[in-house]
Amino acid sequence: MRFFYVFFFSLTLLTANHLSAQTMAPVDSLAPSKLELKLKEVVVRGERQEGAIPSQRLSGTELERLNSLNVADALRFFAGVQLKDYGGVGGIKTVNIRSMGTNHVGVFYDGIQLANAQNGQVDLGQFSLDNIQTISLYNGQKSEIFQSAKDFNSAGSIYMWTRRPVFEDGEHYHLKLKLRTGSFGLINPSLLVEQKLSDAVQASFSAEWVSSNGEYKFRYRRKGVMTDQIMYDTTAVRQNGDVRATRLEGALFGQFAGGKWMLKAYNYTSERGVPGAIVNNVWRRGERIWDNNSFLQGSIDKDVTERYHARLAAKYAYYLTKYVNKDTTVMMIDNVYRQKEFYLSTSHLYNVTRWWDVSVAYDVQWNEMDADMQGFVYPVRWHHFLSAATALHLGVLSVQGSVVYNHVDDRVRLAESPGARSVWTPAVFASITPLRHVGLSLRAFAKRSFRMPTFNDLYYAEIGNARLKPETVEQYNLGVAYKSKYHQQGVFTRLEMSLDGYRNFVTDKIVAYPKGAQFRWTMLNLGRVHITGVDATANLTLQPMRDFFVTARLQYTYQDAIDVTNHADTYYRDQIPYIPWHSGSAAVQLAWNGWALNYSFIYTGERYNQQENIIYNHTQPWYTHDISISKDFRLWKLRWRAQMEVNNLLAQDYDVILNYPMPQRNWRATLSVEI
């Protein structure tokens, strides 16, 4: 770790504007595309020291070729991740790491967390891959210690890093235009401009528009119990799944002696239909959602002395959601929800000795929510985070310890404010590399983390329960990793493998509980879940011929996630809903002379759609085969790329979520040009 920081800061001083991208956004050293890039980048990435526990990571060209439209699609290639996908371009997509629940996943955009105080979930379907350079997934936490207190806080984290301008000598600007089209009436043009304003300041601007009618065919088919007779076989078109969205993003990046800064403005507006569940006699629904999400965030890093490094980060966010139900058969709804967030973070790292670093960070976040609902209590939350961490590098052993203190104070109007809540959460990470020349390392971590009840959990009319405690998770992980040397010559280029086993214990899980007469609910800290899992990954790069690269990426996840809330429940020790025992993916990319062929296979095993593991709740496995082909070429002195993708090649009819049918075979075509 320390080695990395010294390396990072010294290089920042020397060639600041060349390296800002790599240091902020760690990039995979494995992708063949990277090998095609400039040699100095390869060297830099190859030498980079990983944290105590490295991330799973997808970036650059590999990411572009992976048959993924949005960040959620790409996360399917990570071990330990379960995606909830309600289908289509506009359908909500959330992820769950190691069966701990979506609310335990921290999602960070360019280093600062995307929060949603209302329901604690981030719809990853809203983040297109268009300007994403790298996606990384960390179990436990990003194992660096020079980071904000929030980075230490989640049970698992996803980091999305956008592209940052890097200019060659003599270059002053970049321009990239991209047009994507395909099934579901998809039209998706985008634009990226990067401008070198001076030796010390670069600017980038990115804009994107997505439009889709969301219409796709789906099919439900059943055969007789004992016979092979088809009882029904119906194909229909998914309705009310249309989406129109615009993303605008502008950023400034700067370097100065001993430091750097960045400033980013983001706006996302969308209108979408909510396709809803397909049930008997109902094939179309009328709910619609409008989003207008904006934020402004900035950070500044400074090496105050050779040993003391500091970072200041701030964010202001405003989220507006309008939810309207026009379906006359059910209750009419027309509500507007507004959320405001202000966030400030200071992080400090001190290199005590060559082998010992300490850090401390303090963050404060303010959230306010407003809704025009009957009986809304207008909650305001002050959340203070204080973290202290240390990292030791003792020869073959690296150890990291951190502790975060959270203090949350909510104020509500028209109702009694709940008392302030305080939580301590510790974490210990260790890795040992006994045989450095072989590339074998062992790692382990133990971490306690929690999630705060969201505003919906606490204050939603009727359902909310202001007396909720935070939901806690304890994680214990043991793993082994192998990383071969990088061979520039010969067929075998690189192999990376990892195997992790873990046990997670979720207590005080916030669950819906029946309340009073009729069909009404409240939220209680009732649930307990025990999770036993295995994540395995393997990444292989071969070079059978000159300029011909084969990259394979495999991951497998085993999850045994059982509900141990109460002996008396009929679902005691049953697998929790929507967690398959087995899941995995395989992706193979062949690259030669500007051509690239990608094949990917995604598998999700059998699972249950409700708590009881009975036949009426059983959900079949699903698996899709996706293929893409792309070609890079030069024309009129410009760099072009054309890409054609076919997803769900064998047209499997499947639901990820019960009654939310997924698309059959579909395609996308992309043309991009760079100046």
Add this chain to the structure above:
Amino acid sequence: MRFGRFITCCLAALSLVACREEEVVVPTEHELIPNLSTPFGAVEGMYLLNEGNMGSNKCTLDYLDFVQGYYVRNLYAERNPTVIKELGDVGNDIQIYGSRLYVVVNCSNKIEVLDAYTARRIGQIDIPNVRYVRFHRGFAYATSYVGPVQLNNPNAVRGAVYKIDTLTMKTVAKCTVGFQPDELCVLGQYIYVANSGGYMAPHYDNTVSVIEIEGFKQIEKIPVGINLHRIKADAEGKLWVNSRGDYQTTPSRLYVLAKKTGRNEMGVTDTLDIPCSNFCISGDSLYYYSTEWNNYTQSNTITYGIINTRTKQKVSSSFITDGTERNITIPYGINIHPETRDIYVTDAKNYVSSGVLHCYSKEGRLKWSRRTGDIPAHMVFLTQ
């Protein structure tokens, strides 16, 4: 296609995991209930409708077979395998009229018409947001929340009672009533409808609509209490109506409506100081239960009792006498066997897992319990 499947299965087999199979019709399960069989009674069986959580499409039909002595779970799909997406989403009422079984499926916007003895489908009646159904002289009368209904808008469109010809299964007339009408009751020449106003919270409706059957017109609205739910007639021709209250300051209550001496109009004669979530009348006895959330203890307070409909007095504060009511999480449905007077109570548990049907003797002792579908709620007896 075939080759692709082969490759897939090879890949899957390598990783010791299963392949997708063709979806099969939802199977029926049979469970023997010892000593249930009553071969000499007129009551052949009892249908139990499980509501299923909203959006799950898991409204299912169970059957208690008094002739063979079986509990038959989830029989709709096997009896009607060609019906796309099975029975539907959120059952709300079940009734027998003549030889036909009428299943009201609220979120599937329909009344499913089945043969009462075979549970085979005869047809369906499409009614948006339909709630309850009752019958009179060859016609079915069903309440519907209709729409468009606008939240908190005093000019919001009201609910309606649909009049359906049971032979043609077609709607022949509609009669507008109050807001979000729930249960209805045919008594004499009138239909009485309990209006809830559930979508208008906190401005609930508080009336019972009176429809004159002959002209099919609403002739009166009787003010009763806010958020009314069920309405049933007793042997003396009085109406018993329960209100849900607003779940906060106004508690649930049970009201009695009767004709005042020398007059034809019904009016509230008694307001019983008893919270009531659901009830069922058998002879002179009204069996009720109530579930109320207590915010202080963070738990539900559940009460059971029997009221004498003639004296309007509580005669028992529990119809379960052996202490087994402790095993009930959320009572959700109640019915009394017309011959044996056995008491059937369903437990909806947490609404998203299988419920339980409990059978108690008329003395209140648990005879047996069986697992049901999700949210078991509505029961109807089938007689020869």
